[in-house]
């Protein structure tokens with residue numbers, strides 16, 4: 532016979548792989564305290580009066596006036612009475628009071644934004660969470676939907692996908708038709724103003740279930756399940772952000788079809804750039820087949836390309852940035868997220884630039900990343916406000 536002969540002693544059987552999987556899972560559970568920061572350890576930041584001033588746009592005397600008036604939360608004074616500390620919930624209360632004009636008009640509904648790119652590791656999840664936190668600090672109420680079976684977003688919220696997440700906590704019952712709308716899966720998180728629909732590895736079964744059902748039922752529209760499934764949530768939130776896996780999977784297509792805006796984080800590397808072109812090509816083929824050819828229509832309020840992990844003195848990167856500008860023209864956001872060791876280091880602790888930073892983490896690079904993300908959040912808030920205005924005019 533012509534089959535490849537493997538040295539029997541060295542051969543790795545499927546049983547070996549199953550055993551290895553069990554071992555790796557056991558180690559993950561053991562070290563979760565150190566590695567994954569369980570719910571109890573994941574803490575929201577607290578804020579000084581100076582930070583409150585920046586977030587509300589008030590000056591010191593205006594803050595003092597409101598404190599004397601006593602109608603807004605007063606924070607906690609330290610033991611000497613010299614410094615005030617505000618909780619995240621308190622700060623958001625102040626922000627909502629002082630940014631009323633910037634918030635969602637009552638009759639408008641949430642904008643839904645998907646973070647997508649079928650390349651892995653391009654900072655989709657980091658971008659999704661940072662955007663959610665940044666928007667919540669500007670007073671908005673955010674729902675995050677984790678559509679990645681890896682559950683990285685879920686992990687960033689301090690939950691271990693394999694043990695803390697049940698099927699009913701995810702989009703799966705909606706996708707299998709057990710539930711008609713997603714509100715069953717929504718849970719609060721450690722971060723005031725952000726709710727979560729979690730994900731775990733079993734979500735992958737949707738990749739078998741959806742095409743099978745589609746071939747049995749020609750009138751079934753697998754791509755619209757999430758779109759309709761979040762209809763009851765749209766009036767309850769300001770922004771819904773969906774994190775997707777590094778694939779144009781059936782679940783990712785659901786996310787994109789449910790969205791008003793798409794953000795594609797894209798590092799300026801040749802391979803990532805080429806891959807992004809394939810993403811849009813495949814996306815266009817798919818939507819032509821699923822929507823246009825059936826007489827349907829789908830429009831997006833915006834599509835943004837976000838330059839991510841940009842290295843300061845990277846000459847090859849400069850060239851790729853020119854290609855990106857030529858390919859995506861005005862869709863490229865006028866901001867670059869720098870590549871920082873700080874982002875890497877803090878994510879070992881599973882945090883972002885808005886999370887409380889570990890003692891002594893590098894000040895300068897964090898500041899640069901923080902400023903870039905802040906600008907990014909501001910740009911997305913602008914587009915969101917335009918979206919709300921158009922809704923009001925319609």
Ligand SMILES: Nc1ncnc2c1ncn2[C@@H]1O[C@H](COP(=O)(O)OP(=O)(O)OP(=O)(O)O)[C@@H](O)[C@H]1O
Pocket residue numbers: 650651652653654655656657658679681683775776777840868869870871872874875878879900
């Ligand atoms: N600005 C940054 N500079 C350097 N590293 C970063 C930066 N932002 C995120 N990272 C790191 O890059 C890695 C990938 O980020 P992330 O998980 O957000 O990407 P992803 O696109 O969601 O990946 P996946 O495709 O697996 O879902 C992580 O280790 C993260 O900590």
Ligand SMILES: [Mg+2]
Pocket residue numbers: 655656657679683684774775776
């Ligand atoms: Mg991810």
